[in-house]
Amino acid sequence: MLKLPDMECCACGNLRKTTRVITQFYDRHLQPTGLRTTQCVLLRNISLHRNIAVGELAAMLLMDQSTVTRNIEILNKHGYIKIVPENQDARKKSISITMNGEKKLEEAIPLWEEAQRKIEQVLGKQFDGFLETLATINKISE
Amino acid sequence: MLKLPDMECCACGNLRKTTRVITQFYDRHLQPTGLRTTQCVLLRNISLHRNIAVGELAAMLLMDQSTVTRNIEILNKHGYIKIVPENQDARKKSISITMNGEKKLEEAIPLWEEAQRKIEQVLGKQFDGFLETLATINKISE
DNA sequence: ATTTATTATATGTATATACATATAATAAAT
DNA sequence: ATTTATTATATGTATATACATATAATAAAT
Secondary structure, three states: OOOOOOOOOOHHHHHHHHHHHHHHHHHHHHHHHOOOHHHHHHHHHHHHOOOEOHHHHHHHHOOOHHHHHHHHHHHHHOOOEEEEEOOOOOOOEEEEEOHHHHHHHHHHHHHHHHHHHHHHHHHOOHHHHHHHHHHHHHHHHO | OOOOOOOOOOHHHHHHHHHHHHHHHHHHHHHHHOOOHHHHHHHHHHHHOOOEOHHHHHHHHOOOHHHHHHHHHHHHHOOOEEEEEOOOOOOOEEEEEOHHHHHHHHHHHHHHHHHHHHHHHHHOOHHHHHHHHHHHHHHHHO
């Protein structure tokens, strides 16, 4: 048996682990709204960019195009967004938030703020550097 | 329309985003082995703790018990681990790595090290603090 | 010893994720 | 104008994830 590293320091393993923890934390806060954090973030991005396309959301969230397609189906099913073919280019979808979607966001945001506040408090002055490090890692996708 | 935060600073959203990026990065490195990073980390933990139970792995990885059950099925299907009922307590499973599993790990670890080395290089002196911050966040699950 | 409570894992269900490939539409080349 | 290439999204497939609940086994209470 060779001596292998224990992988305790695995950047990917540790990121995945913490993502599991924090997702449960945020999702529990959002639970009264029925929105998951992923859906809330996606919906907020749609609300900020009217008539956005699937690929644009994918680029913004560093998410595969097919994942965006699947995830917006859920928001659409609940009537939070409207998906229509774009005028100029019929290959593209034009995605917009609906009235219901805005109401749901307004309901979710204060709960999100509560979770966010608690995390920022726990991290204290580590928080800004943390977001910067995440952004540094994101660059490997370029 | 009320003024809502843009959620750019969402700790959960940013962690999920970076986890998508880094998982693709590590998984591409491991691709020749057919192992995903999650599987590799899980397998390494099993190899380090013979006759471990589902719940013990879950506690270690901060992963739901049901997720561990599902994830070890995949390793089992490939013959990398052996799952038998425990002697003392038949409710528990006794999970161990197989010869094939060890061979697969020995094949995967150098590729993992390559990915890990690149990330550590990109982060430089930020790396240690980064792991510490992740550990700080993990405490919210206690 | 029998009933009751607890614990460990499994199963049903829904979402999140990406890759490979298909399809449909536009753009480029001739 | 027609063919060819490119681009945008969708679909098939596999994995990763958690919650609620079921099941089976052990432990505790009587």
